[in-house]
Amino acid sequence: MTAASGRAEDLREACIAQALHIIDEIGLERLSMRDVARRLGVSHQAPYKHFKSRDHILAEIIRRAFDDFADALRARVRSDNPAADFYAMGVAYIAFAQARPLYYRLMFASTLPEPEQHPQMMISARCAYGLLRDGVQVLFAARGSPLSPSELDLEALFAWSSLHGSVSLLRTDALTPLDLAPQTRQRLAHHALDRIGAAFLLTPPAAAPPEEDAQ
Amino acid sequence: MTAASGRAEDLREACIAQALHIIDEIGLERLSMRDVARRLGVSHQAPYKHFKSRDHILAEIIRRAFDDFADALRARVRSDNPAADFYAMGVAYIAFAQARPLYYRLMFASTLPEPEQHPQMMISARCAYGLLRDGVQVLFAARGSPLSPSELDLEALFAWSSLHGSVSLLRTDALTPLDLAPQTRQRLAHHALDRIGAAFLLTPPAAAPPEEDAQ
DNA sequence: GCGCGAAAGTTGACACCGTCTACCGACAAT
DNA sequence: ATTGTCGGTAGACGGTGTCAACTTTCGCGC
Known part of the structure; x- marks a missing residue:
């Protein structure tokens, strides 16, 4: 939460970047949380630690x-x-x-x-x-x-x-x-x-x- | 069987009407073919006899x-x-x-x-x-x-x-x-x-x- | 140093979804 | 009577969002 927590929040930023990339590649409606996680090499639930739902990452x-x-x-x-x-x-x-x-x-x-x-x-x-x-x-x-x-x-x-x-x-x-x-x-x-x-x-x-x- | 009493192409029209109703109720992106079928009392595959895919019923x-x-x-x-x-x-x-x-x-x-x-x-x-x-x-x-x-x-x-x-x-x-x-x-x-x-x-x-x- | 509690990440399950395939009855034409 | 098509059913597969429970990691007060 603090500015010094740098590395901890890395996945959050990576999710957003990857989601943007996926949207660019296959379209907004076919973006899936699991795909974001998969491409980042983390478990399918990891993104949910940073975004309450698919809509929340979209909103961000x-x-x-x-x-x-x-x-x-x-x-x-x-x-x-x-x-x-x-x-x-x-x-x-x-x-x-x-x-x-x-x-x-x-x-x-x-x-x-x-x-x-x-x-x-x-x-x-x-x-x-x-x-x-x-x-x-x-x-x-x-x-x-x-x-x-x-x-x-x-x-x-x-x-x-x-x-x-x-x-x-x-x-x-x-x-x-x-x-x-x-x-x-x-x-x-x-x-x-x-x-x-x-x-x-x-x-x-x-x-x-x-x-x-x-x- | 429930709605099948009518003419041959009845189900097709019924699907469109029901899909419109569902879109009005819960939104376009949450429309599902299975929901259409369920509400019409037919099997989940019945609508696919009239529309090749979900996108096709939307396009219609x-x-x-x-x-x-x-x-x-x-x-x-x-x-x-x-x-x-x-x-x-x-x-x-x-x-x-x-x-x-x-x-x-x-x-x-x-x-x-x-x-x-x-x-x-x-x-x-x-x-x-x-x-x-x-x-x-x-x-x-x-x-x-x-x-x-x-x-x-x-x-x-x-x-x-x-x-x-x-x-x-x-x-x-x-x-x-x-x-x-x-x-x-x-x-x-x-x-x-x-x-x-x-x-x-x-x-x-x-x-x-x-x-x-x-x- | 230590311990602890919260945060981050994992695994597993559940209920959906679209859609492929196979089957089945009715019916029309041959 | 056979055949084939059409409309509908049933089951399965892989995908999804997301809840719950578990484990690991890490910062921080002692």
Whole structure:
């Protein structure tokens, strides 16, 4: 438990590393605790001394993914201009998704352990989301149109999910039959980022929808 | 023997219905073929006479989800105005996600069977995507700025994933601590739809829009 | 040094699971 | 009447998560 216990906690780290390797190799849903143990040359119960269940090791891995992701967002090129800063965060997002595809995929795997059972994982996820949220908040506040919390969530999730969709497309084989130039692939996610900016820098169409209030 | 009184293919349909029920009850990843058989009062091997594997019954269920989804999109209120038609498709999308949450969730479950193993599922998925894609294509073509195939994919996926993100937020418990009014929840997805429209009615940053005030 | 108690690791069991194989009755076509 | 296919049953195999009991290891107060 203490920092000095170094060697004692070795197996815990080894389990996480090996589990990540297995997920990369055969997929998240086919990861098994016994396989982790087998590959590490320990008994099938040894990992259970460090993780209460299969879901707990998964939650720990996903927590680290979110933490690394948050670090990447924080390490963006800062700018005093909120729009430029928001764009920089988007660029950092895209770079992370391309540099750490496995972590990125895990963050959005729908086979998550039940969230309320793994508060640490949720804390890290919300922390990463909070960074994006803050960026959106600053963006709108600088334009003199601050958002209510629920509106803020909505705009932030809009940005997040839009970017996620484009980034995911690059990972899928849906594009391979189109055999695009590598340059085009590189531009896809940034294109979406531009679209998000377009959506934000433009106030919603006031006339079209039935009722629009509370600006 | 219990359920065998009906027609020949009855068990196949019963398996699908029961599997859906189980997924709704305990989740996709905990669905088991033996449980399906047990609840139907047949032997644990009976379902295998109709589905080659667990993945095959899943693929069939997801295929139907995409088919129903495509039907819902097609049943939208049609309009000659491409922008209005696109908006109507978005409304239909949101309505489907709210009316058939289980089907909707399955369409985006990341624990999909390997796609190339289940071509029928992929055909249905691409068919549904094609509807959205066509809507985007008409939208841009009507504005006199037709898109290349790869650009079209990008814009369509941008719209899809943006809407998906907002719709998913409603299903998650991320919003419960905010205890929003039901009316606000109702508006969330439509708000995103407005944002997508805002992003599309504006040409990319390179060239300014030529006053296309169709609204 | 010693002893001890907790932690780490092992072994064994249990109840599941997917799926392969073999068997069996009904029934249709030859 | 024979044959073959189809839908269903029964059993087995290897795999899984995880509980329980056991043994080993190791840090720490004496």
